[in-house]
Amino acid sequence: MRQWPDRRILDLLGIELPIIQAPMSGFSTVEMAVAVCQAGGLGSLACAQLTVDEADEALTAIRRATPKPINLNFFCHRPAAPNPAAMAAWRARLKGYYVELGLDPEAEPPTANRIPFDETFCALVEQHRPEVVSFHFGLPEPGLLARVKATGAKVLSSATTVAEAVWLEEHGVDAVIAMGAEAGGHRGSFLAQDMSAQPGTFALVPQVADAVGVPVIAAGGIADARGVVAALALGASAVQIGTAYLFCPEARVSAVHRRALDTAADDNTQLTNVFTGRPARGVINRVMREVGPLSPLAPAFPTAGGPLAPLRAKAEARGSANFSVLWSGQSAKLAPRLPAGELTRTLAEQALARM
Amino acid sequence: MRQWPDRRILDLLGIELPIIQAPMSGFSTVEMAVAVCQAGGLGSLACAQLTVDEADEALTAIRRATPKPINLNFFCHRPAAPNPAAMAAWRARLKGYYVELGLDPEAEPPTANRIPFDETFCALVEQHRPEVVSFHFGLPEPGLLARVKATGAKVLSSATTVAEAVWLEEHGVDAVIAMGAEAGGHRGSFLAQDMSAQPGTFALVPQVADAVGVPVIAAGGIADARGVVAALALGASAVQIGTAYLFCPEARVSAVHRRALDTAADDNTQLTNVFTGRPARGVINRVMREVGPLSPLAPAFPTAGGPLAPLRAKAEARGSANFSVLWSGQSAKLAPRLPAGELTRTLAEQALARM
Numbered sequence: 001m002r003q004w005p006d007r008r009i010l011d012l013l014g015i016e017l018p019i020i021q022a023p024m025s026g027f028s029t030v031e032m033a034v035a036v037c038q039a040g041g042l043g044s045l046a047c048a049q050l051t052v053d054e055a056d057e058a059l060t061a062i063r064r065a066t067p068k069p070i071n072l073n074f075f076c077h078r079p080a081a082p083n084p085a086a087m088a089a090w091r092a093r094l095k096g097y098y099v100e101l102g103l104d105p106e107a108e109p110p111t112a113n114r115i116p117f118d119e120t121f122c123a124l125v126e127q128h129r130p131e132v133v134s135f136h137f138g139l140p141e142p143g144l145l146a147r148v149k150a151t152g153a154k155v156l157s158s159a160t161t162v163a164e165a166v167w168l169e170e171h172g173v174d175a176v177i178a179m180g181a182e183a184g185g186h187r188g189s190f191l192a193q194d195m196s197a198q199p200g201t202f203a204l205v206p207q208v209a210d211a212v213g214v215p216v217i218a219a220g221g222i223a224d225a226r227g228v229v230a231a232l233a234l235g236a237s238a239v240q241i242g243t244a245y246l247f248c249p250e251a252r253v254s255a256v257h258r259r260a261l262d263t264a265a266d267d268n269t270q271l272t273n274v275f276t277g278r279p280a281r282g283v284i285n286r287v288m289r290e291v292g293p294l295s296p297l298a299p300a301f302p303t304a305g306g307p308l309a310p311l312r313a314k315a316e317a318r319g320s321a322n323f324s325v326l327w328s329g330q331s332a333k334l335a336p337r338l339p340a341g342e343l344t345r346t347l348a349e350q351a352l353a354r355m
Numbered sequence: 356m357r358q359w360p361d362r363r364i365l366d367l368l369g370i371e372l373p374i375i376q377a378p379m380s381g382f383s384t385v386e387m388a389v390a391v392c393q394a395g396g397l398g399s400l401a402c403a404q405l406t407v408d409e410a411d412e413a414l415t416a417i418r419r420a421t422p423k424p425i426n427l428n429f430f431c432h433r434p435a436a437p438n439p440a441a442m443a444a445w446r447a448r449l450k451g452y453y454v455e456l457g458l459d460p461e462a463e464p465p466t467a468n469r470i471p472f473d474e475t476f477c478a479l480v481e482q483h484r485p486e487v488v489s490f491h492f493g494l495p496e497p498g499l500l501a502r503v504k505a506t507g508a509k510v511l512s513s514a515t516t517v518a519e520a521v522w523l524e525e526h527g528v529d530a531v532i533a534m535g536a537e538a539g540g541h542r543g544s545f546l547a548q549d550m551s552a553q554p555g556t557f558a559l560v561p562q563v564a565d566a567v568g569v570p571v572i573a574a575g576g577i578a579d580a581r582g583v584v585a586a587l588a589l590g591a592s593a594v595q596i597g598t599a600y601l602f603c604p605e606a607r608v609s610a611v612h613r614r615a616l617d618t619a620a621d622d623n624t625q626l627t628n629v630f631t632g633r634p635a636r637g638v639i640n641r642v643m644r645e646v647g648p649l650s651p652l653a654p655a656f657p658t659a660g661g662p663l664a665p666l667r668a669k670a671e672a673r674g675s676a677n678f679s680v681l682w683s684g685q686s687a688k689l690a691p692r693l694p695a696g697e698l699t700r701t702l703a704e705q706a707l708a709r710m
Contacts, residue, residue, distance in 0.1 A: 192622060200555030202535060202557045202576035202686070203537045204685075206582065206689055227557065227561065233584040266559055269552065270551050330558035331557070331558045333565075
């Protein structure tokens, strides 16, 4: 049996395979995380769209199902102050779609719910003591971060540029996730503003590896064993894989999203802010094409999503993906389409065989 | 001595090392091409900014200096029909800069010279019979392509999407250059229109390798041995490297460009059309920031470059790179900064040692 040439992430996180299931808030499940953990990778539970009670319940279920290390993932954006003018402008931009779909444009839209890491979630971490805590959009404020680290949890966060990686290391992460532009879902960007200057995985990973002393986890465009081998060759100690896990039976993916993933190709995704106010990569659909992909009108994260929700619900009821979040990276087509545990094991075995 | 695991490009092109020096029209030299050939890679002579006589002279000099295979590179855009209205709008957009720099905005600007592959260049190929002919922006019309192939030359062209790769294979190329979004200089795109949907090298290379039967050459973001190993792991049979060769003493790089390359980072380049009318990646400067990076006003390739030329000359005379072409990929920082022959050999040796 061949060995992994770089054991830094394996030893740091206490896992057997250098494969991390991306948290994918809204799409991953307890079953997925457990399957990945049991296979020897690192399963992740995304908490950004869970209440503390729901997160508590999910984590309890995971702990009951597996003794392996688990990653608890949180967003750490600063909640946006209410901006009625920006929201009014956004609703005005979308009004035509409300009319077209027979919805009342004057009805108060729902509020988008992405909850940042806070006191209550920190207490949950202190109670359950997950082996790994990962953050998206930077890091929480120093007091909260210190409490997380005091539990013994290893802390990860995503960098979309070398500057962000260096910042994360300076602020105490145990490893950096180098997230190339190919990645699906929300960019982890917290210093970088200009999406047109975001580096691809191939350029980012070795430059991050050269710039920081902590181990690097490559993310973005990795969906098969070739990608695992290439990421390690570029200087990563492990990989984080998202889109490939969306094809697992354990994923919570809507019918329209699943259909979009089946057609996802190298060249039909874009970074868009129309769904949440923050740039994220998804399969191009009508609202991205007509309103975005990056609209200066989209109000602050996550509030842009509120007025989209009724449009999405109405369109999806008609089988249309015109207003749906269709997160996907650029390598969906490479995904082996296996259950989560088997996917994890297969990627690792095939990668080892190629090294 | 370890062996290259995939000999397809080596055998196809008759070279020893799976490293192709990117043609880099305007920046490469006879000396660079000869050094790369002598080292065992494939040197390239870019003809897009040469007259037929200049190309003849350069190729004769190369043939005299080395018996190794050489690549002759051509652009094959369709020359734009004159569009006085578009040009007037472009000049109007740039007028403020003319005034600022003390130039006469009414003076007729020079004409940008990128010459597409044509009868005369085809005759040159028939006369010199280079072992390899590579094209950028698709392929020439079938009659000319047939004549090139009749000389025995192996034909390469760049694909920026899987669709372009499949098209190139269907139209007779012997190998496809899979050019990820990280690459510096002009995108090879000829079917793809939307630059915001261009895949990165990490996503593109394996998907192209899966989609075509001909061997794949990876390009974009490759500047050190880690990149060579990773590209081969992703399914490429060889790599094409551009930016790293711009640091060679054999490169023809202006002082302002060289300074920009010294500061080029993972996150300070963009795709811009302001310099030529076609998207190309370079270090962000003032005209990109203020007029671009992708301006709907930029007239058709290559005519956009005409009115930029006086601005560039005047600014550069003052040591300013505000209006200069500063082509660079996203991995400039990884470049070893060696003479071209040594760079070629070092990348190959270090890559083999890592495999």
